[in-house]
Amino acid sequence: MMHQDDQPTPVDEMLAESRDFAGEAMTLVEQGLAWLEASGIQWGLAASIVIGLFILFRILRSAVYGVLHRRKKSETTVRNIVAEIVGATNSVFLLLLAAMLVIPFFFELTERQDAWLSRVFTIVFAFQMAFWVRVVVTAFLERAASRHATHDDSSLANALGLLNVFANVLVFAVALLFIIDNLGGDVTALIAGLGVGGIAVGLAAQSLFEDLFAGLAIVLDKPFVRGDFIIFGDNMGTVERVGLKSTRITTLQGQQLTVKNAKLLDYEINNYRRMAERRVVVKIGVIYQTPRQKLAMIPGAIKDIVEAQHGVRFDRCHLAGYGDFAVLFELVFWVQDRDYTVYMDKQQAILLAIHDLFERNGIEFAYPTQSLHIESWPDAGGPAQGMPRMERAR
Structure with missing residues (x-):
């Protein structure tokens, strides 16, 4: 029969555990050495x-x-x-x-x-x-x-x-x-x-994917880039930013217009920045009372005016036909700059020079008119003598 004094103390248990751990460690070391040796x-x-x-x-x-x-x-x-x-x-x-x-x-x-x-x-x-x-x-x-x-x-x-x-x-x-x-x-x-x-x-x-792929098409195909002036549908303006979902355009009135890329590509887009030059057609009418010699000199004189302008290429100027109230001339020239302001400046200078040409040579511009003709009909069955009759001048 074990007495109370014979029971193991905590110190004895710790010593026993230490001995077991040391034995296991030695076993592992021996196995490791054997593995290294092998x-x-x-x-x-x-x-x-x-x-x-x-x-x-x-x-x-x-x-x-x-x-x-x-x-x-x-x-x-x-x-x-x-x-x-x-x-x-x-x-x-x-x-x-x-x-x-x-x-x-x-x-x-x-x-x-x-x-x-x-x-x-x-x-x-x-x-x-x-x-x-x-x-x-x-x-x-x-x-x-x-x-x-x-x-x-x-x-x-x-x-x-x-x-x-x-x-x-x-x-x-x-x-x-x-x-x-x-x-x-x-x-x-x-x-x-x-x-x-x-x-x-x-x-x-x-x-979303439609706009993304449309944006990629715009970026890679480049129908327009930032800074281009474009017209699409009833809108026009300068491209400010091309995004992957939408394009931002500043209109002539100053407001910013945001258009979905897929919708924008549905339009026919006119890109005015891509123009190397602008074609201008001007119709000029003079009165029928203008002498033939002056009519003959008008095309050559207008050609000299156009060719005197720097950055303008003359195309042609001809007597184009007889209108209801005017002898018609058609002038065609090219402004060799895509900027709209330059185009307007050149056109204005040419038109003022043509006006000066006509003033110096006594040539009158035609405009719609009506003339009143009074005729005397001697027949017995006609209207009374001196009866007025109105005709539209041709």
Whole structure:
């Protein structure tokens, strides 16, 4: 029978636990030493080679990137694209690639270990491919955008950013589907679910997507840019900003007009800034009492007036016909400037010079008139002698 004095004290329990822990630690040390003695050299050598290959791969990556990349040249040259692909190679991928090359030479892996290693490499390789494809897509977008770039084109930068986002989402979504398929997942059901969800989102945001794609069309096709004066429908004004959803236009009255891009492209757009020169047609009428000699000299005299104006190209001036109350001349000339104020100034100077020409030569401008003719009819059956008769002058 155990007496109360024979029960273990807390100190005895702590000493017993310490002895057990020390025994387990010694066991682990012995097992570790045995493992090191059996395969430690092999693992150490394999790890050293993996690390060495990894460092070599990184040095090669930096060297190839430095040789191929040219900062002074366009970022979208083939040489720079290859350099960017090399630079986008991830260090995790390089480390795993080194391990995959070394491990089969030092260890015989079980079927399960080989399957796990293959899955890890598949995941890393899929994401690495996504990084490479992203570089190529970005370079392609930048190259396409550079053909449409202007001095200050923030809308093009916005469009490029949006396209990059769409491209990145698509590339990494494909990479994720590839990973799921290789891991044994049901990709068909996932794609079907994404398709149904995409249709629902597309229908809900149909108007938004229409404006976005219309904005991209405006930015890339450039029917107009910032600063252009355009006429569409019953509206006209100067383009202040081309956004991805709407375009802002300052009208002649001074207010800002915001138009949805999809609606704006439905109109026929007249872009007056794209005109190299303005064609002007002027109709001039003189009275029928003008002598033939003066009528003959008018085209040549007007030609001299037009050719004396700087920045104006004479086209033609002819006696065009006989009107109801005037002999008609038609003048055609080109103002070699797209600015509307310059066009009005040149036209005004020419018209004033023509007026001065007519004043100096006694030529009168024609205007609608009516004449009252009084005739005397001697026949017995006609109206009384001296009866007035009104006729419209021709």
